[in-house]
Amino acid sequence: MSERYDLYYWPGIQGRGEFPRLVLEAAEAPYRDMARLDEAAGGGVPAMMRVLETGIGHHIPFAPPFLVVGDRLVAQSAEISAYLGERLGLAPDTEADRLFARTIALTTADLVTDAHDTHHPIATSLYYADQKPEALRRAQEFRGERMPKFLGWYEWLLEMNDHGVLVGDRLTYADLGLFQVMEGLRYAFPRRMGAIEGRYPRVIALHDAVAQHPAVARYLASPRRLPFNEDGIFRHYPELDGE
Amino acid sequence: MSERYDLYYWPGIQGRGEFPRLVLEAAEAPYRDMARLDEAAGGGVPAMMRVLETGIGHHIPFAPPFLVVGDRLVAQSAEISAYLGERLGLAPDTEADRLFARTIALTTADLVTDAHDTHHPIATSLYYADQKPEALRRAQEFRGERMPKFLGWYEWLLEMNDHGVLVGDRLTYADLGLFQVMEGLRYAFPRRMGAIEGRYPRVIALHDAVAQHPAVARYLASPRRLPFNEDGIFRHYPELDGE
Known part of the structure; x- marks a missing residue:
């Protein structure tokens, strides 16, 4: 469990990246939010685009979010969440x-x-x-x-x-x-x-x-939790709402 | 591997059920296409509706297709395909x-x-x-x-x-x-x-x-392979096509 998880997703929105991010945070796992790191530290959107172009060992994701763990690449929000949940004690037993x-x-x-x-x-x-x-x-x-x-x-x-x-x-x-x-x-x-x-x-x-x-509450109160906005998946356009 | 697989999906279309069905056919696995069986034999759409209403051991699918194997229920076309592929020799090794x-x-x-x-x-x-x-x-x-x-x-x-x-x-x-x-x-x-x-x-x-x-070719030539039609996922409406 001492492996490091590198999560890649668009830096300005919660979007589909928030599902695996919540698993990492709830488990207090060591992870890097790659596209939100400085480019000088090997992060940023350019780092994400490099994986989208060349992949990890011939495994190329179609779109973010994706997770890199050693030589493994997993994409698709639900699959990443399941993979992390099963490794980090946030999955059922049977x-x-x-x-x-x-x-x-x-x-x-x-x-x-x-x-x-x-x-x-x-x-x-x-x-x-x-x-x-x-x-x-x-x-x-x-x-x-x-x-x-x-x-x-x-x-x-x-x-x-x-x-x-x-x-x-x-x-x-x-x-x-x-x-x-x-x-x-x-x-x-x-x-x-x-x-x-x-x-x-x-x-x-x-x-x-x-x-x-506790770990989720700490995360939600931290600057790591981005606010919702009108670039994300869930957008508040009043004209689309109604009782 | 002697367990029997019960696949449930709408009987008149290929739809999303065709993805797990192809895995079962390619592996020549013993399976029942439940909603296409006679009601007298415990099949048909009523059998499918019963699982959608009461589930298998409190596990209730949101929608077809779903697979029942013993006390296990798996829904979602891609997840069923992965589960079957990994059990039936149609998945990678590493x-x-x-x-x-x-x-x-x-x-x-x-x-x-x-x-x-x-x-x-x-x-x-x-x-x-x-x-x-x-x-x-x-x-x-x-x-x-x-x-x-x-x-x-x-x-x-x-x-x-x-x-x-x-x-x-x-x-x-x-x-x-x-x-x-x-x-x-x-x-x-x-x-x-x-x-x-x-x-x-x-x-x-x-x-x-x-x-x-060989097994796929036999399946495609059999009456088990339904033709595409305009009730399914892939529909031929000429006005939606174009070069």
């Missing part, structure tokens, strides 16, 4: 529970893509202003159909489990992912969340328990 | 290669979502006809930006590796996923693929090698 934690993390990644596409329903390469009519429609469907479906699923998992966590009997990376999604949805859709989140009391209790986890 | 195979499979799942959203850019709950103007725009971006980006990445991986496969030195589930994506893109976007696929000779060679794999 094989059945471990597999289900992975299932949850990947489903959370789908929710994140859905939330992203509310402001970019046509193309990531275009500005929000250039796809606003489509965004208004997609956001309406997201608020009305998708948000209750995902949140209801998490609530149902918590109701089936007796331990106040999504899977197994203690906190895992799957719970950290739900915490982050709740943070993001509250930031992006405060009116909608205000209207519906009372339906999901177990989800809220788990969110609050994660926020009070 | 840890670094195994992690990268997972990275590839998850990136392929992103491409599949992108392809799906060309005909459903606003909501899966709406008909295509009710989101056609948005679909025309999203498909144009997909053809112009996303298809070359994904296909160029696969080609680059094949160029970096010396073995004619995406990772490691023999066929894995990551290659089966690329095969399926090529089949789907050719079905949905024949004009666009005709215009650009010559740029990706290594991808085409790998696709052809998978098609000639």
Whole structure:
């Protein structure tokens, strides 16, 4: 466990990089946030671009975030979170529970893509202003159909489990992912969340328990936790929100 | 390895279920395609709905496809494929290669979502006809930006590796996923693929090698391989295609 983890992600946003970052922080693991380091120290966006161009031992990621550990490269937010969680004591114990934690993390990644596409329903390469009519429609469907479906699923998992966590009997990376999604949805859709989140009391209790986890609480209060903003995945555009 | 695999997915389409199904077929593993079995034999869509409602030992999937093996439930197309590939001899040997195979499979799942959203850019709950103007725009971006980006990445991986496969030195589930994506893109976007696929000779060679794999070839010629259709993920709507 004395290996060092190098996480690479865009430096100005929480985005998809925040999911593995929360696992590293909750585990108090030794890691470097490479694109946020000085270029003089071998970091910065140029260091990230070098890996995107040449890879690590012929393993080239399609996009950030990605993690480099020795000769290993892992990309995709949910896969990095699972890999770290299983190595750092933030995964369940049994094989059945471990597999289900992975299932949850990947489903959370789908929710994140859905939330992203509310402001970019046509193309990531275009500005929000250039796809606003489509965004208004997609956001309406997201608020009305998708948000209750995902949140209801998490609530149902918590109701089936007796331990106040999504899977197994203690906190895992799957719970950290739900915490982050709740943070993001509250930031992006405060009116909608205000209207519906009372339906999901177990989800809220788990969110609050994660926020009070000592290492997580220290991280959230530190400058390492970037604020949400309108360059990230969860963006607050009031016209996309509504009860 | 004598355990039986029960795969659950919508019976009328290839969709996301085709990725794990190809792994099971290539490995000649004993499996049941549950929703395509008779209801009298404990199969059919009602059997699938039962698992979606009550789960397996409190593990409830969000959506099909999912796999049940004994007391284990795994959902998410890429995760099921990785789980099966690693158990059935269709994964690389080293840890670094195994992690990268997972990275590839998850990136392929992103491409599949992108392809799906060309005909459903606003909501899966709406008909295509009710989101056609948005679909025309999203498909144009997909053809112009996303298809070359994904296909160029696969080609680059094949160029970096010396073995004619995406990772490691023999066929894995990551290659089966690329095969399926090529089949789907050719079905949905024949004009666009005709215009650009010559740029990706290594991808085409790998696709052809998978098609000639004996167990895969037998599967493709069997009635178990459903044809593509306009209820699936890859749909041929001529107005969404173009050079």
